[in-house]
Amino acid sequence: MQRGPGVYHAVVPMRVAFLAAECEPWAKTGGLADVVDALARALGEVAAGELELPIDVFLPRYRSVVVPVGSLTGERFVEVPGGGGAGGTGMTRVRIVDVAADGYRLRLVDHPASFDREGGYYGDATGDFPDNAARFALFCRAALAVLEAEGRPPDVLHLHDWHAAPAVRYRELGRAAPPAILLTVHNLAYHGWTPRAAVGQLGPEWTAGLGRRAAGIDLLGEAIDRADLVNTVSPGFAREALTPEFGMGLDARLRARGDAFFGILNGLDTDLWDPATDPVLAATFSAADRTGKRACRADLLARVGFDPVDEGPVVGMIGRLDPQKGFDLLAEAAPALLADGFRLIVQGSGPAELVGSLRGLAVDRPDRVALIERFDRDMARRIYAGADGFLMPSRFEPCGTGQMVALRYGTPPIVHATGGLRDTVRDEHDQPGDGTGFVFRHPTAVGLRWACETFRTMFEAGGSAWESLLDRGMAVDFDWRTHSAPAYIEAYRRAMALRAGASAPSPTPPVRRTRP
Numbered sequence: 001m002q003r004g005p006g007v008y009h010a011v012v013p014m015r016v017a018f019l020a021a022e023c024e025p026w027a028k029t030g031g032l033a034d035v036v037d038a039l040a041r042a043l044g045e046v047a048a049g050e051l052e053l054p055i056d057v058f059l060p061r062y063r064s065v066v067v068p069v070g071s072l073t074g075e076r077f078v079e080v081p082g083g084g085g086a087g088g089t090g091m092t093r094v095r096i097v098d099v100a101a102d103g104y105r106l107r108l109v110d111h112p113a114s115f116d117r118e119g120g121y122y123g124d125a126t127g128d129f130p131d132n133a134a135r136f137a138l139f140c141r142a143a144l145a146v147l148e149a150e151g152r153p154p155d156v157l158h159l160h161d162w163h164a165a166p167a168v169r170y171r172e173l174g175r176a177a178p179p180a181i182l183l184t185v186h187n188l189a190y191h192g193w194t195p196r197a198a199v200g201q202l203g204p205e206w207t208a209g210l211g212r213r214a215a216g217i218d219l220l221g222e223a224i225d226r227a228d229l230v231n232t233v234s235p236g237f238a239r240e241a242l243t244p245e246f247g248m249g250l251d252a253r254l255r256a257r258g259d260a261f262f263g264i265l266n267g268l269d270t271d272l273w274d275p276a277t278d279p280v281l282a283a284t285f286s287a288a289d290r291t292g293k294r295a296c297r298a299d300l301l302a303r304v305g306f307d308p309v310d311e312g313p314v315v316g317m318i319g320r321l322d323p324q325k326g327f328d329l330l331a332e333a334a335p336a337l338l339a340d341g342f343r344l345i346v347q348g349s350g351p352a353e354l355v356g357s358l359r360g361l362a363v364d365r366p367d368r369v370a371l372i373e374r375f376d377r378d379m380a381r382r383i384y385a386g387a388d389g390f391l392m393p394s395r396f397e398p399c400g401t402g403q404m405v406a407l408r409y410g411t412p413p414i415v416h417a418t419g420g421l422r423d424t425v426r427d428e429h430d431q432p433g434d435g436t437g438f439v440f441r442h443p444t445a446v447g448l449r450w451a452c453e454t455f456r457t458m459f460e461a462g463g464s465a466w467e468s469l470l471d472r473g474m475a476v477d478f479d480w481r482t483h484s485a486p487a488y489i490e491a492y493r494r495a496m497a498l499r500a501g502a503s504a505p506s507p508t509p510p511v512r513r514t515r516p
């Protein structure tokens, strides 16, 4: 390509729209929400000239979504098929409410019959909502319809998880040049399985393709087949997902995509997660001066009713109390860990059978086990900053955020070697003097305890080896703007090139237009 005086290369800006069921701070049950928000914002910061800004993020307007007064920037109505509840037919009117978000445009799909409900986003105490297919079909249709109505249809639809999957069969909308699709799989465990009797909720685009003997439709699987490109949130998990052990029944479909399926490691929002400015902490601190970390530890221990001057190791853990996250492994190892002198601070909620034994320990040993059974943002920050080690024994973990936050807050992670955890934590036991945390190979109580013991030995010895471990962890650059957001921009270009029928080897150089 010619470069020289008087010649510059302009990239044609792409119009990208996200479709997602969660976005922090409006709607969150897990890491999906953090990533949607942080990636959209990071793209806004690094993509000038590459993307049309601000990018659009579509989100259902659930009952709990609160729009601050004065942040509403527009509204529009579209008519889309469906909306009559399970199996409903006919057209329904949907309002799209635009909100100025931090670095992107939030577009709430407002359809009270679908989203203004008691319970969670996906179900209530009795289980999943029976009309989830209809709800998310309507969400996707409304997003596409408003983009179309505005006369500036997107170049790339960026779909997140199964909730956005119905869009893969609606993208045409009678257009000659349908948008390219990048599907990001955050959690391969949730497929949006739609039994045959419910497929009608998705409309004729989906019923027409249903095989005569098919028991139903795996929405995530269909999106994997039909998106131009598919990624998951770490290279490590992208490799694991190709195996029957981790593929959750979708490994064959992922293998069939060849190099159109790959991993892009999630970043971390380093403005949101910064111990030097975190307003919740008892004292701020940085890599250059960690003095404040002692005050954070004392504050955390006092808040949970532990002896704040006891120097013994305190391990924190945060997340959904489910088997994916390995809480049962902690519960099994906990008695031995307590006998070894550990104290545990666990935050999260989940089904009674999993929480039961931890709850019992917390009641019996309130001086050594704290169980915080709620999602408390401020308390989470105090745990990241004040614990001595941070545990993530996940059985599988497409990426994980907690370990990145813990590293940045100078709290070495203790993790199972899986997916994004393996990609982000270097094992100090394997690479003495070069590690950032502690990694165990087998997701068992024995493995977990072994890693905790390795951690404890180093923690208790303290001194320069310990301090250097913290230095290395705090120095890792997970900023979205450094690697991850640029990798997504490249993926958008590649998806467009594929859609345009160009043969695009991996990785594809950006499509550039030369202007005199």
Ligand code: GLC
Pocket: 030, 031, 032, 035, 186, 187, 233, 266, 397, 398, 399, 400, 401, 420
């Ligand atoms: C899901 C995955 C988690 C990932 C997050 C954001 O919650 O389980 O590993 O970090 O999505 O991509």
